[in-house]
Amino acid sequence: MEERPVDEFDYGRAVYEPLTQSVRQLIDATIRTEVGEDTVAKVQALVDEGARLLSERLVPESFGVQYTRDGRGMPWGNAIIGLRNPIAPPLVIERNRDGSVWCDVELGAAYEGPPGCLHGGISALILDQLLGATAHRPAQPAFTGTLTVRYQRPTRLGRVHGEARVVRHDGVKTYAVGHLENGEGIMVVAEGVFVRPAGRA
Ligand SMILES: CCCCCCCCCCCCCCCC(=O)SCCNC(=O)CCNC(=O)[C@H](O)C(C)(C)COP(=O)(O)OP(=O)(O)OC[C@H]1O[C@@H](n2cnc3c(N)ncnc32)[C@H](O)[C@@H]1OP(=O)(O)O
Structure with a gap:
């Protein structure tokens, strides 16, 4: 064996x-x-x-x-x-003492949308996970209820830094915000509502 x-x-x-x-x-x-x-x-x-x-x-x-x-x-x-x-x-998500989170990730050809740039769906995927991670509480899983993403500028493929933090709690809902940036500045911003399903909050 x-x-x-x-x-x-x-x-x-x-x-x-x-x-x-x-x-x-x-x-x-x-x-x-x-x-x-x-x-x-x-x-x-x-x-x-x-x-x-x-x-x-x-x-x-x-x-x-x-x-x-x-x-x-x-x-x-x-x-x-x-x-x-x-x-x-x-994505490897790091957590700060205050519960905010961040990541640095290298995104190559497999994540392309517009030529040479990150696919918008991939940006949303990363931000969903980042915001979800900061909203997370042990043993109380929160689902993404609503995620709003604003694409400010095209994000070139390559190294991307992401951050997210909780802005407030309201009962079963946690509101979080975050962004993706690179050497050119903040490219994508997001806000999300994460909901702990009834009976589990
Ligand atoms: C093992 C290792 C672990 C490590 C751990 C570490 C990190 C771990 C990180 C995890 C990070 C995950 C990041 C990805 C997370 C996904 O990708 S989750 C997948 C995508 N999301 C889904 O599939 C959710 C689908 N929707 C649902 O299941 C249900 O609609 C919901 C969202 C759970 C809500 O259902 P419900 O509990 O029946 O909600 P309900 O009682 O109707 O409403 C409760 C409250 O929420 C509000 N609400 C309900 N739906 C929504 C909505 N869609 N939007 C906004 N508000 C809403 C209601 O208005 C209500 O507000 P109040 O009246 O209380 O003010």
Whole structure:
């Protein structure tokens, strides 16, 4: 039987994160490659073989949030922070003592909308997660009720800094604001209402 270290989080991270990172490189190269059709066909066969091997054992549906024996959550399939999700940058969210949050993230060709610029939906996705993280309270999950995003200027692909903070609480609702910026200034601003469903607040 396979021997697993006690710390499943670190084990999982060590095993799967390098794979995810390799697939991220594959996504980038798939978008930007200019090699000939023979090489493309060869890579396609290799990728198909990789998918076949990985599919020999799968969780039945989506990954959800799995927990380690010591209770740590692993939201590893998450579309924006998922450690096992190659389409996630992934976003690593840092928390300040006052509960505000921030991130620095590198966004390349896979996140393009207007040529050379970040897709507006990706900006909204990052801000949804950032605002949601600052609105989050342990054991009281808050869903995004409303997210309003204002795109002030096109955001060039590359390094982006994001921040979010709570502005007020009102019963089951938490109001948060945030923005994305880069070397050119503040590019996208957002405000959101996060609602803890009835009976859970
Ligand atoms: C394991 C590791 C963990 C680590 C952890 C760390 C970090 C963790 C970060 C998580 C970060 C997630 C960031 C992404 C978060 C999503 O992406 S969530 C997915 C997108 N959102 C959804 O799918 C939500 C779908 N909607 C719903 O489920 C329900 O409509 C809601 C929003 C829960 C509200 O339902 P409800 O509880 O029945 O609401 P209801 O009783 O009608 O109204 C309650 C109050 O909220 C207001 N309200 C209701 N709906 C809305 C709305 N849509 N907009 C504004 N206000 C509303 C009402 O007006 C009412 O206000 P008051 O009358 O009290 O003043």
